[in-house]
Amino acid sequence: MRFRTPSIRSAQAGLAAAFAAALIATGCATPTPYDYSAFKQSRPASILVLPPLNSSPDVAATYSMLSQVTLPLAESGYYVLPVSLVDETFRQNGLYNPPEMHEVAPQKLREIFGADAALYINIKQYGTSYAVLASESRVTAEARLVDLRSGQSLWQGEATASSAEGRSSSGGLVGLLVQAVVAQIVESVTNRSHPIAGITSNRLLAAGRPSGMLYGPRSPNYQKDGSVPR
Template structure:
């Protein structure tokens, strides 16, 4: 399965499984700003897994592009920060919005924080989970346009059979696999799709490259 098909599959899975109780979101600033381009900043990682930031940021372009926005190339953004002596997400997030606008010319910036990433081994199972939050800021004015959060887990809707012994064996096998690979990476793809896909009750609005632009 190629990357595009995998991303589409993850997006579909995320939208099917990511339903939550709706809440009220004020989109007035978002609609007034009408951003066309998004600068994705390296996520701040609050989890114990060092790869969490890289894993999530590598998967945010697809849902944002599908929503109708131009996303500045992640590799180019990273290299630009490095050339300017900024190598940590915390320092990058501290840069003034006006300065980011001056350097990159983007309308808005997406600030992401990863609060959970990785696999937890429990008595009869193991759960791989990713939780992240994001804030979209207008770089021209510094105004917050939107905030959101999302969670994805390998145990969603899991109703294992086979009794206690079968569950223990399954958990042990999963733990071995998860210890040798980054099992959280595909889960991060689902979380990023839930977080950043447009058309959801609390999601971002459709951008100008989408045929649904203005329908929110």
């Protein structure tokens, strides 16, 4: 019995087909550029940050995150209304929890606070989880920027950070167990979630990141990256 060997031409055709399929797959995986058209048209200069919704079991999440959102927004070039003043204004008007505050109409928020846009934040994860070989504090949040003059959504995004980032896993099983014990002690004794929330806030709200916030008018990068029409 004689075995047929594939010809060079047929082999080349097979390789070409595989390469084309790989190109198609890669093209499908390319993320769609974020649509900033509404953001560019609105050009907000001042932002009202509402106390975040808390979907996590940790009651400290809302004000831990709220206390750390001003810095990345201000460094991105926006005037941010003082968050403590905003919270107290809501309370003086009978609104004591974030879900009630988030229900206020954009036009009413504009009337009360005079800001160009409002930032709505939802904390999806906040706190420390413990396991035999791994303990970590993780904070995940999503945000949406809304034009208070028109009620139109300008931008939305999500970010996460974890205390487990950058940990090495060397040393075998014994090394992993030792690292896990040390990590659990640190996570238990210190409130790691609060600084992790600060990292999440920066990743979520600092301008210049892929699909992130645009630079505001107080930033030296405003209009320099082509994001806002001159």
